[in-house]
Structures are given as structure tokens and as C-alpha cells.
Amino acid sequence: MQVFHSIRLALLASFAGWLIQCPVSAAEPDSQPIPTYSVVVQDIDYYPIYKADLASNEYSGYLRDLMDAFAAAEAIRFEYKVRPVRRMIWEYTRGLYDFALPDHPNWNKSEKLGMELSYSPPLLHFADGLYVLRENAGITREQMADYGTIHGFTPWKFQDRIDQGNVELITASSPENLVLMALAGRVEVINLAAPVAEYHFRNLDATGRFETAAHLLPVSLSSYHLSSARHPDIINALADFLEQNPEIPQQLQEKYRFPALPSGD
Structure with missing residues (x-):
């Protein structure tokens, strides 16, 4: 597990080594600063995929590690700006940030009308489904009275x-909190990404208490992307990075114990 834990540190160390070997001193007037880009992120805890905190402006999880690996490889820096979800969309579509993460071509289409956005290839594919307590596994669509998200x-x-x-x-x-509400009987059907659901089932000692409810809604694959209206070149570089380094997202997914995708997908 140590190799997975040190992926970001190794890449950053490699980048630091490059800086040390650079023949131009940082003190010289013609030295170039590291290009820095703003990335707006949702104020949502969706760990281990991502976790953002508005109060501290901290951002962590799989997406952060993958972006840091890419930034180190490209000798650039990303500054993450945590914003409430609706405020994030409003500010991003008005040009306040260079990138949005996560984003998807099908999200917020009306707000993005008229924008020329570039999207990265998927940074992550994951199963997205409904979960119910094992004792409620027989619930039908007609009996379904609530939906938790x-x-x-x-x-x-x-x-x-x-x-x-x-x-x-x-x-x-x-x-x-959503899983705890389901365990307490305050909500019957909950919707979570599989990596997020399994992480919290383990942490709350609830593994085996829940079942996927594919009969209510078939399990589907979702994806997260990076988008930008200003920097299609960085989006293209990220696409090249993912194509040339498929082991990095794979190792990070193993580090965070992401479940395998449903068979056949």
C-alpha cells in the first residue's frame, strides 16, 4: 500500500528535482513563475472520490490526487476554490475560474448555454445506483415512498x-449522514456512487446491511470530467497524460479501494 500512498509525493519529488536542476536561478529576474490555474470545486463531501470543505478551502480524495499527479508532470499548479454548488455554477459560467471539477457535458446545460467548453476524457468511471436495507430488498417502484440523496x-x-x-x-x-439516516429508518431508498457507498458501509460497520436495488433503477455508469472555457490546451494535455499513464488512475483507485465496475461494462 505504501507505493499507492506515495504516488503524489513521488511525482511532486520528481518535479522538485526538475526545479533544482534548472539552470536558471529562481532569484534571477528572467525566471518564469510556475503557471497557476484556478479550479472551482463543489462544497460537497463525496469521499473517497472527492471531499471539499468551504470553511477551510481544503480539497482531497481521488480527484485531487489525480490532478496533482498531472500538475506535477506538466510543471503547473492548480489552486482549488471551494464554493457552494449553485454558487460554483453561477461563478464558473461568468468566467471567474479557469476550470471546474467535477463537470459533465450533460450537467447544467441551461446555465452553460453559449459557452464553448472543453471537457477532459473521464477522470473516473463509477457505478451509480440505489441502495436499500437488506430487509427492504423486496420494495417495488409502486411502494417506493422516498428517495435520499x-x-x-x-x-x-x-x-x-x-x-x-x-x-x-x-x-x-x-x-x-445519508447512510445513518437509512440505518435509522428515516429514509428507505438512497442513491450513492458505489465507491462512496462502500467506503461508508465499511466505516459504519454496515457492510452486508444494504443491497443494490437494481429493480427500482438499473445500476448505471457515471463519469466525472474536468472542463474549461479558457484552456483547451490543458484539457488536451490531460487527455494525453491519461492515455500515456493509465497506471496512475488505476493505482489511485486501488489506494482508495474503489470497487470493480459491474461485469460487462
């Missing part, structure tokens, strides 16, 4: 039924 996430999977009043939307501030 993270505050700020769009409940598009059941939006029609929520709008019609047939399903109650219940939100939690974090995946941990």
Missing part, C-alpha cells in the same frame, strides 16, 4: 415522481 445533487432519476408528490425527496449533508 446528497444536498445539492439533482434528483433527475425520480424527478417526475417527486414533482407529482409520489416520492418524497430527502437530502443529507454528507454520504455518512
